[in-house]
Amino acid sequence: MPYAHNGEVSLYYEEYGPTDGPALLMIEGYTAQLVGxxxxxxxxxxxxxxRTILMDNRDVGLSSQLGTPEQTGKMYSLADMASDVAAVATAAGAERFHIMGESMGGMITQQVLTDHADRVKSAVIMFTVPGYEAQWMATPESANSGSSEGLDYAETRDEAIEIFVxxxxxxxxxSNYVFNEDWARELGGITYDRCYRPDGWRRQNSAIAxxxxxxxxxxxxxxxxxxIHGRRDPFFSSKAGEYIADLLNGELHLYPGMAHEVxxxxxxxxxxxxxxTVEAGER
Structure with missing residues (x-):
């Protein structure tokens, strides 16, 4: 199994597509494994x-767990997680690369653009915020609901899947789009079987805060x-997407019926x- 290393942190990744194609690092969101x-x-x-390169962020999936179940406070930053992305790119032989990230992965992507800009050719940022602050939340309750929804510790696999769903x-x-509960239930089982460590999610949450x-x-x-941002995102206001696109002088794609989803x-x-975007970055 392919692993990259950032100091003592091991990062699992998988590659798909043409080996000679432009490399795109795909960064998942809070609590999510690459199978998402x-x-x-x-x-x-x-x-x-x-050429797509998918990775498990630290503290999820097959990548390193950075603490014990009792250690749920801040142990690293999103800058550290951005360095993880650079380490995966290096291990995959992609000295320069393209990147896309959703939600927390979009925050990490922004950090990569500021900390490792010389290595990045282009970026796609999906439904995220430039800072975990009230002004960028969809509602006053969004920050809390987005970080804690469904994180109760399950005693059994079946219970964990129900919480995941x-x-x-x-x-x-x-959302205007149909929620695929069958896929959500299947994915819940896959993620449980790969790694079930809710304490790791809480350390990620502390990094986001x-x-x-x-x-x-x-x-x-x-x-x-x-x-890319949905106007019906229940967590992050589309104003955040507008602000990020304006800073980057990039394309902005707002979808009126889209929530926090792909x-x-x-x-x-x-x-x-x-x-x-990748083609433009290659040019």
């Missing part, structure tokens, strides 16, 4: 000639970017946006 990227969507990117459903509140991107550094990135009816459109 649906393979049907990944294949659409591969069919466009993109409830969390996924919360991400789809208000004080995230604030440096707007001047982000604005200086100067390479092709696209921002809905299948939009896969073709998203793949087109991503491929166009």
């Amino acid at each position: 990227w649906e393979m049907g969507f990944v294949r659409k990117l591969n069919e466009k000639g993109i 409830s969390r996924e459903r919360a991400c789809h509140i208000g 004080d995230f604030r991107i440096d707007p001047n550094k982000l604005a200086s990135f100067g390479k092709p970017t696209a921002v 809905p299948e009816p939009l896969w073709d459109e998203f793949a087109g946006i991503i491929a166009r």
Whole structure:
């Protein structure tokens, strides 16, 4: 199994698509393992000639756990997680790369653009915020609900799957797109079997809590970017997406019926946006 190493942190990753295609690092969100990227969507990117590199962030999946079940406070920052991304790219032989991230992965992506800009050719940032602050939340309750929804510790696999489904459903509140409960239930089982460590999620949450991107550094990135955000996101206001796109002088794509999700009816459109951004970064 392929692992990258950032100091003592081991990071599991998988690659798909043409080995000679432009490398795209795909960064998952809070609590999510790399299996959260649906393979049907990944294949659409591969069919466009993109080499996709999926990774488990620290404290989820097959990557390192950074503490014991009792250690749930802040033990690292999103800057450390951005360094993890750079380490995976290096291990995969991608000295320069493209990047996309959703939710927390979008925060990490912004950090990569400020800390490792010389290695990045282009970026796609999906439904995230430039800082974990009230002004960027969809509602006053969003910060708490987004970080704690469905994180109760389960005693059994079945209970863990039910909690997982409830969390996924919360991400789809208000969406115009059908919630695929069968897939959510299947994914809940897959993630449980790969690694069930809710204490790791809480350490990720502690890293998110004080995230604030440096707007001047982000604005200086100067390479092709696209921002995708749903106007019905129950956690993060679309104003956050507008602000990030403005700083980056990038494409902005707002979807009126989309929540905190990557809905299948939009896969073709998203793949087109991503491929166009990657192509521009290659030029």
